[in-house]
Amino acid sequence: MVGSTHFSAWSLLRHAFGGAWPEQWRSPELRDTYDVVIVGAGGHGLATAYYLAAEHGVRNIAVLDKGWLGGGNTGRNTTIIRSNYLWDASAAIYEHSLQLWEGLSQGLNYNVMYSPRGVMMLAHNHHDVQVFRRHVFANRLQGIDNEWLTPEQAKAFCPPLDISPSMRYPVLGAALQRRGGVARHDAVAWGYARAASALGVDIIQNCEVTGVDRGANGSVTGVQTSRGSIRSRKVGVVAAGHTSVLMAMAGVRMPLESFPLQALVSEPVKPVMPCVVMSNTIHAYISQSDKGELVIGAGTDAYTSYSQAGGPHIAAHTLEAICEMFPTLRRLRMLRNWAGIVDCTPDRSPIIGLTPVPGLFVNCGWGTGGFKATPGSGHVFAATIARGEPHPIAAPFSLDRFRTGCLIDEAAAAAVSH
Amino acid sequence: MLLIPCPWCGVRPEIEFRHGGEAHVTRPTDPQLVSDEEWADFLYNRANPKGIHAERWRHVHGCGRFFNCVRDTVTDRIISTYTPGESRPE
Numbered sequence: 001m002v003g004s005t006h007f008s009a010w011s012l013l014r015h016a017f018g019g020a021w022p023e024q025w026r027s028p029e030l031r032d033t034y035d036v037v038i039v040g041a042g043g044h045g046l047a048t049a050y051y052l053a054a055e056h057g058v059r060n061i062a063v064l065d066k067g068w069l070g071g072g073n074t075g076r077n078t079t080i081i082r083s084n085y086l087w088d089a090s091a092a093i094y095e096h097s098l099q100l101w102e103g104l105s106q107g108l109n110y111n112v113m114y115s116p117r118g119v120m121m122l123a124h125n126h127h128d129v130q131v132f133r134r135h136v137f138a139n140r141l142q143g144i145d146n147e148w149l150t151p152e153q154a155k156a157f158c159p160p161l162d163i164s165p166s167m168r169y170p171v172l173g174a175a176l177q178r179r180g181g182v183a184r185h186d187a188v189a190w191g192y193a194r195a196a197s198a199l200g201v202d203i204i205q206n207c208e209v210t211g212v213d214r215g216a217n218g219s220v221t222g223v224q225t226s227r228g229s230i231r232s233r234k235v236g237v238v239a240a241g242h243t244s245v246l247m248a249m250a251g252v253r254m255p256l257e258s259f260p261l262q263a264l265v266s267e268p269v270k271p272v273m274p275c276v277v278m279s280n281t282i283h284a285y286i287s288q289s290d291k292g293e294l295v296i297g298a299g300t301d302a303y304t305s306y307s308q309a310g311g312p313h314i315a316a317h318t319l320e321a322i323c324e325m326f327p328t329l330r331r332l333r334m335l336r337n338w339a340g341i342v343d344c345t346p347d348r349s350p351i352i353g354l355t356p357v358p359g360l361f362v363n364c365g366w367g368t369g370g371f372k373a374t375p376g377s378g379h380v381f382a383a384t385i386a387r388g389e390p391h392p393i394a395a396p397f398s399l400d401r402f403r404t405g406c407l408i409d410e411a412a413a414a415a416v417s418h
Numbered sequence: 419m420l421l422i423p424c425p426w427c428g429v430r431p432e433i434e435f436r437h438g439g440e441a442h443v444t445r446p447t448d449p450q451l452v453s454d455e456e457w458a459d460f461l462y463n464r465a466n467p468k469g470i471h472a473e474r475w476r477h478v479h480g481c482g483r484f485f486n487c488v489r490d491t492v493t494d495r496i497i498s499t500y501t502p503g504e505s506r507p508e
Contacts, residue, residue, distance in 0.1 A: 244466035255462035257439075258491075302437040303420070305491050306468045311419040313433055346462050403458040 007109050024190065025197035030204050030227050034062045036385060037223055037232040039209050039246060041065035042074040043185070044363055044370065045238035046192035046203070047378020048385070050108075053199035055379075056386035061201045062232075064225060066208035070189030073240050073370065076340035078263050078285055078297035080276050081372040082119040082180035084139050084146040089396035089408050090349060091142045096393055097376025098179060104375055110191030112183045113290065118275040119180030120149070120158060122325070124169040128281055132175040139177075149174045158275050160326045168324060169282050182276060182287050182295075188374055212250040212360065220250070220359035236361040236385050241306065241341025243364035250357050254364070255346055255402045259300040260310035260339040261368050262318075266332045268292030277325070284321035294332065296322060300342065300368060310339040342368050346402070348411035352381055352394040361385050362399065420494060424477045425485050425501050438474030440464050441486045442506060468492060472506050475499075 005011060005022055015021060036052060038045045041063045052058040065071070081101055083094035100107075101114045123129045132148070139146035151163040154174040163171045193203055204227070211224035212235065222231040237246050241258040273288040285297035298318035301310040315337050323330045345351060345365040350373070352363050363381045366373060380391035390398060396408055420432040446452045446460055465471070471491045476484045488497045488507060498507050 242468070244464075245468045248467075253459065253463040254466065255458075255464065257464050257466050302432070302435075303473065303489075303494075304437075304466060304471065305494055307492060307494050309494075311432060313419050402462045403454045 024194040035060040040238040041069035043374040050196040051382035059200040073340040077371040100375035108191040114183040116181040262298040264337040265293040282321040347407040349408040434479040441472040
């Protein structure tokens with residue numbers, strides 16, 4: 001059966017001597033009725049389908065994608081994982097996710113290459129120092145590891161870092177989450193796709209949703225797609241930058257704006273960057289992939305766009321910051337540069353839960369930092385869809401918070417996209 | 419980088435400008451009279467269209483003035499710019 005190969009040292013050895021690997025997920029024909037339709041086969045959507053099937057007994061699920069699975073932001077991000085957020089609601093969902101990361105490869109029997117090599121966030125001015133120390137104290141109360149480092153300790157943890165006081169933006173200290181790190185982004189999508197498919201989930205690629213059907217009482221009855229109509233009483237939209245477009249099909253206006261977010265990788269070099277380094281203030285994010293490429297994240301472009309391409313001055317600005325912090329990298333060449341379209345909310349916290357349309361659920365607004373949340377997001381969203389009410393961890397992230405005013409203001413807490 | 423035609427200064431590079439969000443968002447004349455839903459819609463909900471979009475820009479490193487712009491958010495092509503108070507071109 002497709003997707004039933006159990007990965008182990010023995011199966012790897014056996015295939016080393018011949019025998020093609022089977023396809024890891026099925027490519028089924030689209031059926032006309034499902035219990036749940038998930039729109040978007042990125043990490044979050046596939047994780048949602050997997051947990052619906054694995055933990056809630058819902059097997060009759062379709063995951064639709066207008067392109068190929070994992071071809072959007074899942075394959076475009078810089079794979080940083082951490083949970084040291086300020087507010088309790090945020091810390092709860094990102095920590096829930098981090099704990100799932102820790103057992104994910106074993107749980108899926110698929111190596112997602114989660115590597116807790118430490119995420120170090122640099123403080124460059126007095127305000128940064130106060131904010132990050134506040135984060136450290138808040139995280140201590142939440143039971144989440146996060147520690148304060150002096151510039152010398154930061155240098156010891158990450159030797160290529162320049163901490164000389166003559167820097168334009170000197171390093172005054174850093175917050176370090178040792179359990180933070182990176183994972184292989186494609187493998188996360190593939191691992192969830194394989195595991196979900198094995199449980200009976202139909203993953204339908206190249207199938208664009210063009211309309212949302214609603215019955216006489218306003219509730220969802222199905223979706224129209226480029227490959228025909230599908231009946232379903234539950235539809236979960238997990239479409240990142242295209243969420244506004246899909247929700248408009250159901251007549252729902254969203255507190256979202258979609259921006260290009262750029263990243264780039266260097267030519268591969270020998271191991272030089274032992275951890276993840278983030279600098280919110282001068283805006284650069286860097287780690288090294290197992291292939292040796294330095295993976296660099298930039299900021300968002302200024303304007304809303306669906307172009308999946310940003311302006312070169314944004315990437316150049318980030319490279320200036322990287323060269324300032326890591327002088328040893330100044331002669332490194334960049335290989336590729338791309339953008340994903342990220343959906344940002346006004347408070348820079350996600351939206352997970354019910355919508356004004358009965359049967360229509362949404363998981364969006366992860367902005368510039370959604371990859372780290374993939375397992376936790378899928379886990380709580382699956383529970384929300386299965387039960388028809390928000391999972392306790394998802395509850396604060398309701399769409400309704402913009403009416404009640406109970407915002408989760410990580411935008412102010414981080415003072416930057418994060 | 420976009421090249422943006424400021425209605426007063428002419429075509430300038432994007433780095434001279436600051437994006438001002440969706441254009442023609444009208445503040446309710448009396449906030450006390452609108453429902454929470456209407457107020458939230460004004461504060462937070464945005465059209466965010468994939469396609470033709472009317473938005474504001476401010477020429478911060480030039481004349482300093484706000485103006486409106488119609489742009490295709492798929493190609494990032496700017497279709498027209500116009501001064502505040504003018505209605506959105508067809």
